[in-house]
Amino acid sequence: MTLSDPLRLPCGVELPNRLVRAAMTESIADRHGDASPRHERLYAAAAAGGPGLVITGNVMVDRAHLERARNVVVDRWTDDAALRRWADAAAGVPTIVQLSHPGRQTTRYVNPHPVAPSAGPAVALGGAYARSRALEVPEIEELRRRFVAVAVRVVGAGFVGVEIHAAHGYLLSSFLDPATNRRTDAYGGSLRDRARLLCGIVTDTRAALPDGAVVAVKLDSRDDAELVALGGWLADAGADLLEVSGGNYERPAMVGLDASGAELAGEHESPFWNSAAALSAAVDVPVVLTGGFRSRTEVDRALAAGVCAAVGVGRPLAVRPELAGRFVRGEVDTLDRPAPRLGGPAAVRALLGAAVGAGWHRVQLARASRGRGPALRLPALAAGLDYSVGDWVRSLVERPARLRRAGGAEGATTGPAARAPTRPARGSRRAR
Numbered sequence: 001m002t003l004s005d006p007l008r009l010p011c012g013v014e015l016p017n018r019l020v021r022a023a024m025t026e027s028i029a030d031r032h033g034d035a036s037p038r039h040e041r042l043y044a045a046a047a048a049g050g051p052g053l054v055i056t057g058n059v060m061v062d063r064a065h066l067e068r069a070r071n072v073v074v075d076r077w078t079d080d081a082a083l084r085r086w087a088d089a090a091a092g093v094p095t096i097v098q099l100s101h102p103g104r105q106t107t108r109y110v111n112p113h114p115v116a117p118s119a120g121p122a123v124a125l126g127g128a129y130a131r132s133r134a135l136e137v138p139e140i141e142e143l144r145r146r147f148v149a150v151a152v153r154v155v156g157a158g159f160v161g162v163e164i165h166a167a168h169g170y171l172l173s174s175f176l177d178p179a180t181n182r183r184t185d186a187y188g189g190s191l192r193d194r195a196r197l198l199c200g201i202v203t204d205t206r207a208a209l210p211d212g213a214v215v216a217v218k219l220d221s222r223d224d225a226e227l228v229a230l231g232g233w234l235a236d237a238g239a240d241l242l243e244v245s246g247g248n249y250e251r252p253a254m255v256g257l258d259a260s261g262a263e264l265a266g267e268h269e270s271p272f273w274n275s276a277a278a279l280s281a282a283v284d285v286p287v288v289l290t291g292g293f294r295s296r297t298e299v300d301r302a303l304a305a306g307v308c309a310a311v312g313v314g315r316p317l318a319v320r321p322e323l324a325g326r327f328v329r330g331e332v333d334t335l336d337r338p339a340p341r342l343g344g345p346a347a348v349r350a351l352l353g354a355a356v357g358a359g360w361h362r363v364q365l366a367r368a369s370r371g372r373g374p375a376l377r378l379p380a381l382a383a384g385l386d387y388s389v390g391d392w393v394r395s396l397v398e399r400p401a402r403l404r405r406a407g408g409a410e411g412a413t414t415g416p417a418a419r420a421p422t423r424p425a426r427g428s429r430r431a432r
């Protein structure tokens with residue numbers, strides 16, 4: 001098996017090659033949380049780059065619970081025409097929308113009232129996060145319905161499918177993790193119970209979508225026996241693709257860093273190699289391994305050894321989307337990664353390591369969405385501050401408009417009020 005071989009998914013969709021452009025949060029929605037012309041430009045370029053599959057940045061299922069400012073939100077107030085224009089622009093390559101709820105990993109400036117499986121300590125990063133409260137069972141059931149409803153909406157708009165984000169410490173990942181899920185009801189305890197929400201979402205999404213739609217799931221690398229059991233249940237629930245990544249905000253392994261902000265070292269470019277190999281050996285569903293791949297040799301080795309059926313690549317394609325096709329065709333042997341490193345005291349690196357790891361590339365995505373070339377000289381610290389402090393400022397300024405769209409303040413879309421329809425606010429839409 002090689003990178004340029006097509007990959008047929010269980011739902012029947014055929015990927016033209018085995019390079020997956022990984023999800024990268026864009027934060028370029030308009031202030032109501034709708035997709036904007038900037039998404040159309042960015043994803044037309046991603047598709048033109050020639051990967052076999054494109055996964056969008058995380059799209060939120062609840063406007064009261066964003067991961068960061070200017071996330072796209074899909075709910076009853078969403079502009080479907082904007083979603084359709086986005087899907088049309090991306091149509092050159094199969095494109096799936098990643099659906100997510102951030103859970104406890106949202107700063108207090110984005111959301112002062114985060115939710116989690118269990119009430120718990122705030123994310124320990126510089127006091128920027130608030131303590132979370134535990135979701136009530138009716139809220140969990142409502143969330144299950146929301147993920148499914150959003151999947152139906154985006155596929156209806158023309159996307160090829162969805163990826164359910166159950167990695168990186170966000171809400172569905174935190175249900176799976178006994179450190180953040182200490183519930184004693186049907187949603188906590190054994191792995192089966194911790195996985196109940198995720199498996200339920202996948203089962204219902206598969207049932208609600210047309211036969212040819214893709215249902216993928218992004219998972220964390222974890223104890224192999226647990227990952228294999230989970231993968232088996234997700235396959236039974238109808239998943240078409242299982243993506244393996246890992247880490248969370250406090251331990252950002254997904255961008256190759258440990259808790260102190262130092263680079264992870266290992267035998268392979270991807271820190272999640274062994275987990276993907278264990279999962280691939282145990283389930284029939286194709287596995288995508290994402291994180292760290294930069295060289296042709298390592299990609300070829302992973303595919304030839306059956307460690308994964310496809311490889312996911314993020315950061316290099318944020319800078320140069322055209323590298324995807326060139327790498328697949330064998331015109332280049334490396335995916336360079338021109339991101340600067342953060343220097344300075346260890347405490348600063350631990351605090352801002354993840355923000356720099358993603359922030360520098362987030363700025364490149366934002367530039368590309370405006371039709372600009374990459375800013376290769378962008379300093380690491382400036383990118384880290386934009387990703388953190390810049391996001392907090394944007395959030396504080398824009399949250400009222402986003403929530404006003406839902407007819408109310410905090411809590412309008414989660415909790416009992418979510419089930420009592422409120423009238424959308426009329427008027428002021430930003431011109432496109």
Ligand SMILES: Cc1cc2nc3c(=O)[nH]c(=O)nc-3n(C[C@H](O)[C@H](O)[C@H](O)COP(=O)(O)O)c2cc1C
Nearest residue numbers: 022023024025057058291292313314315358361362
């Ligand atoms: C700017 C940026 C934004 C990201 N946003 C998301 C996201 O929305 N959803 C997700 O699952 N992973 C996200 N990631 C993680 C990537 O999907 C991927 O797992 C990670 O970058 C490792 O792959 P790479 O080494 O090829 O970059 C993001 C990474 C970056 C750099």
